[in-house]
Amino acid sequence: MRDAESLDTTVAIVGGGLSGVSLAARLARAGIEFRVFEAGQRFGGRIAALDAPGGRVDLGPSWFWPGQPRLAQLIADLGLRAFPQHSEGEICLEDARGRVHRGAGFASMQGALRIDGGAVAVIDGLVARLPADRLHLDSPVCGVERGAGIVLADGRRVVARHVVLALPPRLAAGLRFEPGLPGDVLHRLDAIPTWMAGHAKFVAVYDRPFWREAGLSGDAMSRHGPLAEIHDASGADGRPAALFGFLGVPAAQRFENARQIEDAALGQLSRIFGSAAASPVLTSLKDWAFDPLAATGQDHVPPQGHPAYGVPAGATDLWGGRLHFAVTETAPEMGGLMEGALASAERAASAIIAAQSGVL
16 A cells, blocks of 8 residues: 555546546646556556557547547647648558558548647646646546545545546546445436447658658558558658558457468558558557457447437436536537547536535
8 A cells, every 4th residue: 555645635636538637637637636547657548549659649548520620629738739631542442352552532631630749748738737646557546435525545544625536437437435325316327339449550650751752641451451542641741650550350360360460451551652661760560459448348349330428317416516527428418539538528527626615
């Protein structure tokens, strides 16, 4: 057990992803005491990056779109820069036999925006503005107690007036609640698919974006695989130069086969983009389905289409309004997206600030 310093606070935030740290920033501006407890060894949750020569490449969400004002404003407030997804050049289609056809359509993500420095730059910017002594890494939470606060996995208890569960609903449903939440509420939480948690992303980094020189956009769709959908993942100025693809292989077939999948993915990139694709300077395969801080076994089969997210029935005003859910899957709008993560944090902050105003 760690030292016995007091961690008591007004708001205990469980989860240090975008929802959790942006909620912390809102509470800090309102002068409300908080602590963030993140089970992992970094902040960001499903926002993660590969450190590569010349910059970072997203391993989680990469894109946002016009009409998402919260994220656009946050990027501006943090002094970051957005840039358009590269789309110039031809798209490729790989048929079921592995034959490649050029000019088979338009760049599917044309019009999308990316963040210079990767989406993790938003997390880094938010964290840098928060008091370091209020941020706790490697601090998994195992229980939530009404009128008391939270219980850490190492046995410590943190007294808190409000508890915010800023982690995927399926993970939240697996916590111990005292008293227990209504069974129908736990069932509804457990039924909410964690967005993109069943997917895996392969990244290959190169010394230059050679596909652009060949008149290719970096976009490709494949019926052969193992990558089903491929995009240019390069930085704003072409560095780091990178391609990434979503695996089209089911999670059950990916388990413990990372090396074979990486080799097959490089072979596929070579078929589509030429022999230069066979010699990356760096690769990474991030399989979110087997990340215990992002997914459960239920997430191994991704949902068909985009779920209708939001706080499930019965999960509002729990424990006298002291237990809150703030994660993109419970967002009032744009659930599953980074914008949704910010919207959920905004809603939780408003409820807590209003409640604390009543207390004062």
